[in-house]
Amino acid sequence: xxxxxxxxxxxxxxxxxxxxxxRVTLLSGGTLVMRDVNEGRLTDGTLLRVTDPxxxxxxxxxxxxxxxxxxxxxxxxxxxxxxxxxxxxxxxGGPAIRNMATIGGNLFAGTPYGDFAxxxxxxxxxxxxxxxxxxxRAVPLEEFLAGRARGESRLVAGIQFNxxxxxxxxxxxxxxxxxxxxxxxxxxAAHLPGSGSRIGQARVAYGAMAPxxxxxxxxxxxxxxxxxxxxxxAAARAAAxxxxxxxxxxxxxxxxxxxxxxxxxxxxxxxxx
Amino acid sequence: xxxxxxxxxxxxxxxxxFADPADNLLTVLRRGLNDFGPKYGCGQGTCGTCSVxxxxxxxxxxxxxxxxxxxxxxxxxxxxxxxxxxHPLQNAFMEHFAAQCGFCTPGMLTAxxxxxxxxxxPGREDVIDAIAGxxxxxxxxxxxxxxxxxxxxxxxxxxxx
Ligand SMILES: Cc1cc2nc3c(=O)[nH]c(=O)nc-3n(C[C@H](O)[C@H](O)[C@H](O)COP(=O)(O)OP(=O)(O)OC[C@H]3O[C@@H](n4cnc5c(N)ncnc54)[C@H](O)[C@@H]3O)c2cc1C
Ligand code: FES
Ligand code: FES
Numbered sequence: 001x002x003x004x005x006x007x008x009x010x011x012x013x014x015x016x017x018x019x020x021x022x023r024v025t026l027l028s029g030g031t032l033v034m035r036d037v038n039e040g041r042l043t044d045g046t047l048l049r050v051t052d053p054x055x056x057x058x059x060x061x062x063x064x065x066x067x068x069x070x071x072x073x074x075x076x077x078x079x080x081x082x083x084x085x086x087x088x089x090x091x092x093g094g095p096a097i098r099n100m101a102t103i104g105g106n107l108f109a110g111t112p113y114g115d116f117a118x119x120x121x122x123x124x125x126x127x128x129x130x131x132x133x134x135x136x137r138a139v140p141l142e143e144f145l146a147g148r149a150r151g152e153s154r155l156v157a158g159i160q161f162n163x164x165x166x167x168x169x170x171x172x173x174x175x176x177x178x179x180x181x182x183x184x185x186x187x188x189a190a191h192l193p194g195s196g197s198r199i200g201q202a203r204v205a206y207g208a209m210a211p212x213x214x215x216x217x218x219x220x221x222x223x224x225x226x227x228x229x230x231x232x233x234a235a236a237r238a239a240a241x242x243x244x245x246x247x248x249x250x251x252x253x254x255x256x257x258x259x260x261x262x263x264x265x266x267x268x269x270x271x272x273x
Numbered sequence: 274x275x276x277x278x279x280x281x282x283x284x285x286x287x288x289x290x291f292a293d294p295a296d297n298l299l300t301v302l303r304r305g306l307n308d309f310g311p312k313y314g315c316g317q318g319t320c321g322t323c324s325v326x327x328x329x330x331x332x333x334x335x336x337x338x339x340x341x342x343x344x345x346x347x348x349x350x351x352x353x354x355x356x357x358x359x360h361p362l363q364n365a366f367m368e369h370f371a372a373q374c375g376f377c378t379p380g381m382l383t384a385x386x387x388x389x390x391x392x393x394x395p396g397r398e399d400v401i402d403a404i405a406g407x408x409x410x411x412x413x414x415x416x417x418x419x420x421x422x423x424x425x426x427x428x429x430x431x432x433x434x
Contacts, residue, residue: 005277005294005340027338031318034336037295038316047295049341074330094406095384096324096331181405 003037004046014050015130015155024048026155028070029100031093032109055157063163069104069128069156073116076103084163084170088119088189091174094181104156107141108148112184112208112251117141119172121205121213122189123161130155145212169195173268174207175260177251184208185252186261188268192223199223199232204265209244209257218242219265233269237262281345283308284352292339299323299334302349310351310379314408321407324380325349331387333406350379353386362386365424366417373411380407385421393428395421 008014018024023045027033036042055070060081076082076089092101092115106116120141127144128136136157164170171190176182187207194200202223204216218239226232246257276291290305302308314320316335323334326348353360362385372378381404388395388403400421
């Protein structure tokens with residue numbers, strides 16, 4: 001049976017279809033799904049398109065930001081209120097990919113992809129999940145990613161997070177060998193409330209340093225109550241490798257990723273916010 | 274499997290085709306509508322030679338579900354020239370030797386057009402960013418960058434202000 005296609009007009013209809021049939025694949029921007037179709041990895045079942053405009057909506061004016069899961073990287077880049085996220089959105093692919101790739105799809109991208117999810121993890125984002133008909137439930141991104149690893153498939157309606165108080169409190173870095181577009185050697189996002197004086201409740205997340213984007217809790221602890229001076233940065237660097245399990249792929253070996261991570265973390269923290 | 278009908282504007286004319294439900298746009302353009310401008314390089318989103326403009330936005334036809342293009346306006350490299358008059362980008366590509374084997378050229382021209390439509394006065398970095406998703410195995414990119422910058426200079430002055 002070749003692939004079939006269904007179109008859902010609303011998010012709850014889509015969630016119902018997904019929950020009822022495990023052979024349904026949701027299509028968002030399609031940059032990963034269509035690749036699987038073209039390469040013969042996805043050959044049967046049903047593709048599901050969603051035309052609900054709510055999936056693309058953005059609520060960005062206040063301190064709580066709410067983005068539909070089908071918001072594209074290009075839409076983030078076109079929005080000045082989201083300037084703090086521009087480095088992370090620009091890190092995904094080239095211009096055509098950014099016009100297609102969605103923030104919801106990025107939560108499902110396998111390493112070394114998932115650069116934007118790393119930024120969302122450092123923002124303590126909540127994922128709005130629709131598990132069937134009914135209303136969306138907020139799930140912390142970290143918990144959501146763990147569920148993804150267990151193979152749970154649920155519709156993401158949107159993503160919510162608080163705007164960093166000062167723009168310099170949020171930092172993102174992607175290290176790649178080919179510029180301006182290339183796969184991640186690694187990526188780092190840091191939310192450092194109080195980066196101008198003493199840091200409280202730092203959030204640091206890594207991409208390509210484990211099978212999923214994950215939070216560097218050792219670094220977060222090392223930064224608690226510290227200033228971003230030489231001593232604070234040295235403490236963070238000393239904790240940089242806690243919990244990492246990088247892979248060896250065509251871009252870099254696990255050894256190389258471990259060697260360069262503390263260096264890049266140090267540079268990111270030393271940036272003037 | 275039942276075919277799905279798709280209708281859209283292609284380079285200014287209304288076109289219709291029957292597609293398999295999971296067909297990508299590139300297949301429909303090349304096999305269904307005989308528009309051989311956009312090329313099939315990789316089918317993975319990596320090479321960029323299938324680039325088209327959908328409602329003015331740069332997209333990869335190989336990763337676009339054809340059925341999602343219903344009602345859209347699609348521009349391909351085949352519609353760039355105006356009758357016998359080449360687009361300024363096409364002239365600049367000739368003059369600057371920006372095409373050797375020519376396989377990347379449809380995507381390069383389309384990505385460049387997407388840039389100039391938004392930013393008629395690009396700097397070198399803007400050009401490099403704009404073609405970052407397009408691979409060229411022949412030219413070493415420099416002639417392409419020079420051609421795009423030269424084409425921007427030939428645009429009418431009011432578009433550049
Ligand atoms: C050439 C190329 C370069 C790339 N470069 C990068 C890069 O530099 N960095 C990077 O991070 N990624 C990169 N990617 C990967 C990909 O484009 C992005 O990760 C993108 O954000 C995926 O989103 P999408 O909307 O295209 O996903 P889709 O292909 O539509 O979906 C991907 C998966 O997620 C599921 N899904 C999507 N949205 C939802 C939702 N709302 N709810 C539930 N399930 C959902 C789909 O069912 C599917 O399994 C690249 C891809 C290509 C082809
Ligand atoms: S054929 Fe579409 S990007 Fe290569
Ligand atoms: S001219 Fe041959 S690939 Fe670019």
